[in-house]
Amino acid sequence: MEAGGTRLPLPFWAGGPAPGELYSLTCPSAAGPGLESHAGGGGPLTRPSENPMVTGTSVLGVKFDGGVVIAADMLGSYGSLARFRNISRIMKVNDNTVLGASGDYADFQYLKQVIDQMIIDEELLGDGHSYSPKAIHSWLTRAMYSRRSKMNPLWNTVVIGGFYNGESFLGYVDMLGVAYEDPTLATGYGAYLAQPLMREVLEKKPILTKDEARDLIERCMKILYYRDARSFNRYELAIVTEKGVEVEGPLSVETNWDIAHLIRGFE
Amino acid sequence: VTRGPADIIAAGSDITATTGTGGDVTLPLPRSLSRLHSLPWDRGQRDRPLTRFLPRSIELDEPPLVHTAASLFKEMCYRYREDLMAGIIVAGWDRRKGGQVFAVPMGGMMVRQPFSVGGSGSSYIYGFVDASYKPGMSREECLSFTANALALAMERDGSSGGVIRLAAITEQGVERQVVLGNQLPRFSSP
Numbered sequence: 212m213e214a215g216g217t218r219l220p221l222p223f224w225a226g227g228p229a230p231g232e233l234y235s236l237t238c239p240s241a242a243g244p245g246l247e248s249h250a251g252g253g254g255p256l257t258r259p260s261e262n263p264m265v266t267g268t269s270v271l272g273v274k275f276d277g278g279v280v281i282a283a284d285m286l287g288s289y290g291s292l293a294r295f296r297n298i299s300r301i302m303k304v305n306d307n308t309v310l311g312a313s314g315d316y317a318d319f320q321y322l323k324q325v326i327d328q329m330i331i332d333e334e335l336l337g338d339g340h341s342y343s344p345k346a347i348h349s350w351l352t353r354a355m356y357s358r359r360s361k362m363n364p365l366w367n368t369v370v371i372g373g374f375y376n377g378e379s380f381l382g383y384v385d386m387l388g389v390a391y392e393d394p395t396l397a398t399g400y401g402a403y404l405a406q407p408l409m410r411e412v413l414e415k416k417p418i419l420t421k422d423e424a425r426d427l428i429e430r431c432m433k434i435l436y437y438r439d440a441r442s443f444n445r446y447e448l449a450i451v452t453e454k455g456v457e458v459e460g461p462l463s464v465e466t467n468w469d470i471a472h473l474i475r476g477f478e
Numbered sequence: 479v480t481r482g483p484a485d486i487i488a489a490g491s492d493i494t495a496t497t498g499t500g501g502d503v504t505l506p507l508p509r510s511l512s513r514l515h516s517l518p519w520d521r522g523q524r525d526r527p528l529t530r531f532l533p534r535s536i537e538l539d540e541p542p543l544v545h546t547a548a549s550l551f552k553e554m555c556y557r558y559r560e561d562l563m564a565g566i567i568v569a570g571w572d573r574r575k576g577g578q579v580f581a582v583p584m585g586g587m588m589v590r591q592p593f594s595v596g597g598s599g600s601s602y603i604y605g606f607v608d609a610s611y612k613p614g615m616s617r618e619e620c621l622s623f624t625a626n627a628l629a630l631a632m633e634r635d636g637s638s639g640g641v642i643r644l645a646a647i648t649e650q651g652v653e654r655q656v657v658l659g660n661q662l663p664r665f666s667s668p
Contacts, residue, residue, distance in 0.1 A: 259560065264585025287587070292601070295581075295589055317556050317587035 269401030344373025356388025556586025599635030
């Protein structure tokens with residue numbers, strides 16, 4: 212036993228931070244399936260967190276009478292580099308539900324893997340039930356929140372769209388576990404550029420037809436392509452109705468640059 | 479790494495690595511193109527010791543699929559994304575889909591591509607490869623496309639240089655080639 216003042220931690224403080232020492236947050240190596248088992252690897256000072264690497268930009272969603280439509284471009288950016296120009300950021304969950312993700316693409320691929328397995332496991336139960344869009348949204352909210360609470364988030368913002376029991380569903384979950392539903396949704400830059408346009412349309416006409424919803428989405432994708440420096444003119448559209456899921460793509464917007472001639476100084 | 483007419487993969491890489499933050503020492507390494515199995519190949523950058531020590535034991539009755547090999551890399555790169563720094567390209571030939579190229583960049587996503595570039599000098603040649611690549615090139619066209627791309631990158635990138643090691647991967651197997659420093663394709667320069 213040493214008499215020096217450095218004999219820490221005291222018994223009641225065992226296992227906790229030693230004053231003056233560096234305390235490392237350890238990641239609980241919880242077993243169990245799904246999103247919880249994400250080993251931290253490395254040494255004692257490894258702090259689980261993340262830096263998004265290859266990322267996707269906005270995802271848009273709009274409800275209409277009889278279904279929902281979501282859209283996302285097909286770009287995976289590596290910082291400012293438009294690195295992967297033909298990737299899909301939309302996944303079909305089941306015949307009632309689609310999911311679009313922005314943020315880290317590797318995390319989206321992981322999420323896709325987990326969800327696909329969940330759907331298979333549910334199919335194997337053979338009870339005739341399938342996950343509703345609301346159920347998927349609820350599960351995802353808990354899962355994303357749980358990861359964020361371990362300081363190891365899935366760096367994504369997700370839009371879930373679906374049609375179940377005669378009702379349209381459109382939900383949002385982000386990497387913090389913040390979740391909500393709304394007739395129009397947008398992630399990333401879309402929240403600033405597209406959402407006001409979408410809300411303006413819905414204010415005048417709360418219930419859109421499928422074609423109107425589609426036109427609105429296309430108009431918003433065009434504006435995002437003009438204004439978002441990390442966007443790309445190649446996108447996918449997913450429409451969910453009682454008939455099921457239809458993913459269209461790749462589509463492109465027609466752009467008009469005539470305004471360039473009206474700007475002084477470039478004659 | 480380029481994919482040729484459905485059957486042929488041409489992969490190439492330079493052989494220098496720099497130690498130290500200032501980049502003051504260059505070590506010629508034996509190879510940064512490693513053979514994973516008799517067919518699928520991987521081209522790793524940055525964390526060189528890592529890619530050399532990755533497990534190569536794939537015990538199957540038939541040669542592994544390129545997708546499988548790429549997935550194994552992806553699993554590790556995604557799981558340990560915080561601790562690893564590796565950009566990987568897995569290329570090879572299998573019976574199901576012929577020649578394939580998969581990119582597993584930092585972060586641990588996985589995507590199949592007609593061709594892929596990576597590493598420090600890659601930024602300088604995105605324009606070149608985008609402009610020059612055509613689908614359905616022959617074996618010779620692929621090899622020269624790859625060699626030219628590398629030569630241009632090596633010219634501009636201080637962290638790249640030395641020789642080009644090429645590998646053409648087909649159903650028959652792998653054929654390696656070396657383009658020495660004094661034999662590199664030349665381009666205009668003032």
